[in-house]
Amino acid sequence: MTLPKGPSAGLLLLIFAVALALFFGAPLGELAWRSLSAADGGLTLAHYAEYLTSPGLQRSLVNTAVLGAWVVALVTPAAFLIAYGLERTRLPLKGMLASLAAAPLLVPSLLPALALVYLFGRQGLLKPMLGGWTIYGAPGLVIADSIAALPHAVVILRTALSGADARLYEQAKLLGASGWKRFWTITLPGCRHGLVAAALVVFALTIADVGAPKVVGGGFDVLALDIYKQVIGQQNFEMGAVVAIMLLLPTAAAILFERHAASRQAASVSAQAKAYHPEPDRGRDLVVGIGCVLIALAIAAVMATAQLAAVVRQWPYDLSLTGIHYDFDRYDGGGWSAITNSVMLALVTAVVGTVLAFVGAYLAERSQAGRGLKRVYSVLALGPAAVPGLALGLGFALFFNDPANPLHLIYGTVGILIAANVVHFFTVAHLTSVSMLKSLDPAFEPAARVLGRGGLTLFGRVIAPLSAPALVEIALYLFVNAMTTVSVVVFLYPPEFKLAAVAVLNMDDAGDSAPAAAMGMLILYVNIAARIVGGLALRRLARRSTPVETPDTVLAGVAP
């Protein structure tokens, strides 16, 4: 019994590659095609011309760039401060700081925007503080998107800062360099790739976000919102496709550049590097600590506001407690079933996505499949991270809605939601699998082959058990993101299968912002519960004391 030998591994990988092509390449192709197709079926640039000459849409283009730039300028230093606090200081309560900094990952991106409206909006508690200013428009958008993007940048910069080589610092100290000088000559240059990567990812995430613009955008239109309006409001799929392509191009450029830089940096890490342990330094800890506390407080305040608004009768006039906003069935969002639907979808996405990503990565990294096929698959698997959820979702809608498409049967079912979610978050799952698999001895497969044991036995008895911690991480990542994403599912969910994150958007749209906040916070609690369960699973796995370490997760990677 020597299953599967070369050919079957190759066949399996071929199926994986074809599936990715069908569920990723084809929808994107359809999107591009529709943006170029004329009414008579021919090719035309008319939609682009129309788009570029429409003053409203032109303004969106500029607004989007301005928004992205502002958020990058705000988030990169803030995230660096937090990452520095976590990795390079002796601050107390690091666990709490890390949790707070990660909290925005666990909620839909429109929740911070919602909270900002509660604080500074027309009936905002703190509105008087703004003087004549208004939160609606660019200021609110910048702040809301900054909060949403911050955790992603923190993860990237923590990775960059944790890779420090203590030997450099020891050498610099021997040469008499001051702490300040060591920071400028070693620390900053050492994580310049991380800084660039963080900036690019933040930019890509921000311009692809549709939640915050919907809630606090005011008249400040951006591309993502335009797509939403064209498709949902005007049913103008061609124009939606044009805008989606306009959004896709800079996003893809940013993410591909980031990946390129990341792979170059991975190659430059010295194998002999010695782990860095920060030494006591009161002054440093005080300065960094104050900054971290301010940022953490801002996040906590936003979350607390959303929770508070959800449980009071009418913010800010009647602050008496009530559970009335949790009676979701009274509002037009999908009711409680939206939550259960979302949990179900997230669970299935987590399981299906983890299995597919891991098996695919295994075949591409360690099987005997052909080299060319492996490379094709690896490149395909990197693609989804470069595509904004709205563009992918619209591509899915266009591609699978076509009755001539044999895969049309998944249109309007939960199946298309699972597929879209798995594809959307596939790259990070794939890369995490790859780095796990790379950390395992490459001689396992040859050893098993000489011993006459097939790939399946080895996979089941050795590879999968050793990779269990990474599998849990991937499943958690998929679950949390499937719970919070709006963009990729907003064009796809069937009318009878409402989703929680979309319900937040729709209820807020309908003026029911308190139930929207309530549901947004529920998503947070579901995700926290998932993280706790995942954490317990990881701890149990660690106690089984497998000597293999989890690789540095690349969960820093992003699917905007």
Next chain:
Amino acid sequence: MSASALELRGLSKRFGRTLAVDGLNLDVPTGSFVCLVGPSGCGKTTALRLIAGLESPSEGAILSEGVDITRRHPAERGLGMVFQSYALFPNLTVGANVSFGLPGAMPTAQKQARVAELLELVGLAAFAQRRPADLSGGQQQRVALARALAPGPRILLLDEPLSALDPHLRDQLRAELKALQARLGITTIMVTHDQAEALALADQIAVMRGGRLEQVGSPEAIYGAPANAFVASFIGPLNQLPATVGEAGQVVLANGARIAADISGLAKGAAVIATIRPDAVRIAGASDAGALSGQVIAREFAGASVRLSIRLGDEGGPVLRLDVGADHPRASAGLGEVVDVALPADQVRLFAAEPRA
């Protein structure tokens, strides 16, 4: 006359533009211990993987007991392999590792008996329930050996099985490995870059360079009668002195000194490399004619002997290394002192000067 356990015929492997293994011809007699040695990157591992069936050759054939096995699945070649990293499965117990390659159809009791037998063989009977990470490097190596032997292979392949170990442990395990191989009488092919290991273990040594075999022979033959300067210098410390063939059984060194050597078959004036091992150079006595003298420029104490480096002639002259017994009066020669040495003609070996790359 039984056929060889293994026979390589014109075996080559090409990776893109690199020719990792280039036309290997090798005969491995049943029950013998063959060492493939050569510098890092010379294609040893690739050769072993070709034999194991983990790579398929670009050209050539592999025969086992006269049967062509070139295209056989690795598991059907009747061989066991120990990898450089050992490739033990860290999540499985030692026992489960050893039984990994036993046929699935084998009854459990029989498997357990086989595992116990093998662990006994490698002296790890008490360790069946441990995990590899709880074992020392030497113990892990023995588990890998037990796992490779479990299915009862006829040939054992070892890829640098000792290189991951501490030097002092290496000598001990070397002896154990040799004893085990002798006891089992199993045909063994071991890859190593350590010539001392090869000399100590092998019945036959095959020296490789750049994918090709340079020489195959017994350790004594390889050490005592190397086929070329590369083999001679790879297999042990060697003085290499550029020289030209002179007259009357002599070669002339760069500084004009003459040394006696067997120049039969060489044209006068031909450029050669005169070689002699440091342990073959003697301190000259009163009776030695044609002794060379040189100034000590370095001195390394090595326990039973002292290695002196002396410069023949003036500044820039050739340097000769010699091993002097620690109890020899001249062993205490200090830097700058002059030492007279003799190079026994039968120990001087001449090789054609290779064009320097």
